[in-house]
Amino acid sequence: xxxxxxxxxxKGAGGMMFILLILxxxxxxxxxxxxxxxxxxxxxxxxxxxxxxxxxxxxxxGEFGFLPFVMGTLWITGIAIILALPISxxxxxxxxxxxxxxxxxxVFPALDILAALPSVIYGVWxxxxxxxxxxxxxxxxxxxxxxxxxxxxxxxxxxVMILPLLVSLFIELFSAVPNDLREASLGLGAxxxxxxxxxxxxxxxxxxxxxxVLAISRAFGETIAVLMVCGNLAQVPNSMFDAVYPxxxxxxxxxxxxxxxxxxxxxxxxxxxxxxxxxxxxxxxxRMVLYRIEKKSN
Amino acid sequence: xxxxxxxxxxYNQYNExxxxxxxxxxxxxxxxxxxxxxxSEESELMVENLNVHIKNNHILKDINLSIPDKKITCIIGxxxxxxxxxxxxxxxxxxxxxxxxxxxKVLIDGEDIIHSGQEITELRRKMGLISQRPCPxxxxxxxxxxxxxxxHGIRNRRKLNMIVQHYLKSSGLWEEVKDRLRSPAARLSIGxxxxxxxxxxxxxxxxxxxxxxxxxALDPISSKIIEDLFVKLKANYSIIMVTHTLHQxxxxxxxxxxxxxxxxxxxxxxxxxxxxxxxxxTKKYLSGAFS
Numbered sequence: 001x002x003x004x005x006x007x008x009x010x011k012g013a014g015g016m017m018f019i020l021l022i023l024x025x026x027x028x029x030x031x032x033x034x035x036x037x038x039x040x041x042x043x044x045x046x047x048x049x050x051x052x053x054x055x056x057x058x059x060x061x062g063e064f065g066f067l068p069f070v071m072g073t074l075w076i077t078g079i080a081i082i083l084a085l086p087i088s089x090x091x092x093x094x095x096x097x098x099x100x101x102x103x104x105x106x107v108f109p110a111l112d113i114l115a116a117l118p119s120v121i122y123g124v125w126x127x128x129x130x131x132x133x134x135x136x137x138x139x140x141x142x143x144x145x146x147x148x149x150x151x152x153x154x155x156x157x158x159x160v161m162i163l164p165l166l167v168s169l170f171i172e173l174f175s176a177v178p179n180d181l182r183e184a185s186l187g188l189g190a191x192x193x194x195x196x197x198x199x200x201x202x203x204x205x206x207x208x209x210x211x212x213v214l215a216i217s218r219a220f221g222e223t224i225a226v227l228m229v230c231g232n233l234a235q236v237p238n239s240m241f242d243a244v245y246p247x248x249x250x251x252x253x254x255x256x257x258x259x260x261x262x263x264x265x266x267x268x269x270x271x272x273x274x275x276x277x278x279x280x281x282x283x284x285x286x287r288m289v290l291y292r293i294e295k296k297s298n
Numbered sequence: 299x300x301x302x303x304x305x306x307x308x309y310n311q312y313n314e315x316x317x318x319x320x321x322x323x324x325x326x327x328x329x330x331x332x333x334x335x336x337x338s339e340e341s342e343l344m345v346e347n348l349n350v351h352i353k354n355n356h357i358l359k360d361i362n363l364s365i366p367d368k369k370i371t372c373i374i375g376x377x378x379x380x381x382x383x384x385x386x387x388x389x390x391x392x393x394x395x396x397x398x399x400x401x402x403k404v405l406i407d408g409e410d411i412i413h414s415g416q417e418i419t420e421l422r423r424k425m426g427l428i429s430q431r432p433c434p435x436x437x438x439x440x441x442x443x444x445x446x447x448x449x450h451g452i453r454n455r456r457k458l459n460m461i462v463q464h465y466l467k468s469s470g471l472w473e474e475v476k477d478r479l480r481s482p483a484a485r486l487s488i489g490x491x492x493x494x495x496x497x498x499x500x501x502x503x504x505x506x507x508x509x510x511x512x513x514x515a516l517d518p519i520s521s522k523i524i525e526d527l528f529v530k531l532k533a534n535y536s537i538i539m540v541t542h543t544l545h546q547x548x549x550x551x552x553x554x555x556x557x558x559x560x561x562x563x564x565x566x567x568x569x570x571x572x573x574x575x576x577x578x579x580t581k582k583y584l585s586g587a588f589s
């Protein structure tokens with residue numbers, strides 16, 4: 001029988017892609033397992049509950065409470081999303097539904113550049129502009145004293161970093177809404193705004209959830225820019241003007257520095273594991289929400 | 299449950315207050331009485347010297363036309379002759395096309411809709427549009443019909459229920475969907491979706507129905523249903539439909555407009571156009587020499 005070369009290529013390509021796919025999934029699992037084994041020593045003789053919900057961070061005495069870091073991460077991610085979500089939503093709505101083509105033509109590249117800037121530049125910008133502004137002006141309105149290196153500064157920097165990502169994802173989503181749908185609504189006598197918020201936004205809710213999850217996952221892991229403005233103090237913040245110490249900053253600051261301390265490396269690996277699990281769970285949860293919404297609307 | 303019902307009663311009280319309040323009378327927004335008897339008012343649509351340019355392309359050339367009241371007017375002609383553009387000019391959806399320029403007059407009840415600065419939303423309410431592909435909004439069947447009423451300010455639940463039921467009946471969909479009004483409209487078959495779109499357009503009480511090849515995406519049985527509906531509806535509405543199928547025009551048209559390359563070649567009673575066309579091009583088109 002003559003072997004058909006084309007069919008062989010087809011099968012080969014399919015198999016190859018399957019193997020590569022499996023490899024990337026295996027990588028994810030391997031990372032999880034690797035982190036688990038590395039973190040195991042710190043889990044020995046300690047309750048998981050104590051590790052996660054204790055605020056005592058005294059590595060010299062062998063006390064590892066991760067609450068300050070977990071809270072720090074949550075605070076800055078929360079602030080970033082609260083700042084970035086409304087702005088990006090309105091910006092994307094304006095660009096797709098209202099703006100003239102000329103404006104689109106010049107704003108898109110600017111957004112792309114904003115998205116492509118190295119994060120250390122955002123860090124410098126935060127240190128030079130945002131931190132002094134908070135310390136000298138904003139914080140004085142609310143608290144007696146703040147260094148400016150705070151949850152708010154990190155949140156602002158992080159918010160600005162995820163803004164272009166969100167805007168471009170939202171623009172993608174809104175552009176994918178068929179024009180017929182807009183015309184159907186406009187044809188009934190709806191105004192542009194009614195059409196936008198009752199039809200376009202409604203149609204894209206599942207997509208928007210996915211976009212926000214992507215942005216939050218990115219915000220969880222952002223390290224350098226945040227590390228430069230967060231203050232790096234292991235405390236549970238009471239207000240947004242307090243210094244925070246998010247998990248990525250903890251790992252980046254300390255890994256390779258104080259590893260002579262017993263269990264310190266394992267503790268850092270445990271921090272990485274927390275980050276890993278949180279992002280994983282978060283994505284899973286959003287998948288489930290999306291699945292629900294899609295099932296409901298079809 | 300009790301919380302829900304008390305919330306409902308508050309809502310109803312608010313609605314009653316609103317309906318009777320002085321404010322309601324001051325705010326002049328569209329709130330038709332919905333007695334489901336259309337005033338048999340004359341509605342007339344006249345087009346005078348209409349020219350439409352889109353980015354240096356002369357799409358419609360010197361259109362002069364008078365659409366007869368309470369009749370089915372079919373606009374026929376080969377692809378790209380400007381039929382849909384003409385239709386979209388009537389409800390100004392053409393405005394969203396980039397680089398469009400309108401000249402001339404389109405008079406609806408004596409008012410020029412191009413230059414008069416009339417509320418465009420009110421114009422579009424008057425001109426119910428049915429597009430080629432049925433396009434249900436991403437919501438339930440009920441909400442699809444109620445949508446138009448809601449955007450024009452009707453909030454009363456009982457009223458909305460009444461409107462939805464009435465127009466689903468008049469588009470012959472009620473029996474098929476009455477048990478699943480809350481399920482997504484996207485689950486309907488494509489023919490049902492088109493009837494839903496028709497009901498949705500009727501629910502805002504238009505004077506005209508603009509149908510842009512409303513049956514071309516449908517199977518023969520569904521298109522037959524839509525055609526029959528149009529014939530029934532012409533008692534109350536002036537229907538203007540663009541169609542690609544001559545047979546359809548032959549079946550239901552009262553008045554026919556033949557367009558070619560952006561111009562009106564011939565317009566007149568359906569009988570006269572089909573049996574005794576005056577223009578050479580019309581004869582050729584009707585005989586199938588080109589399409």
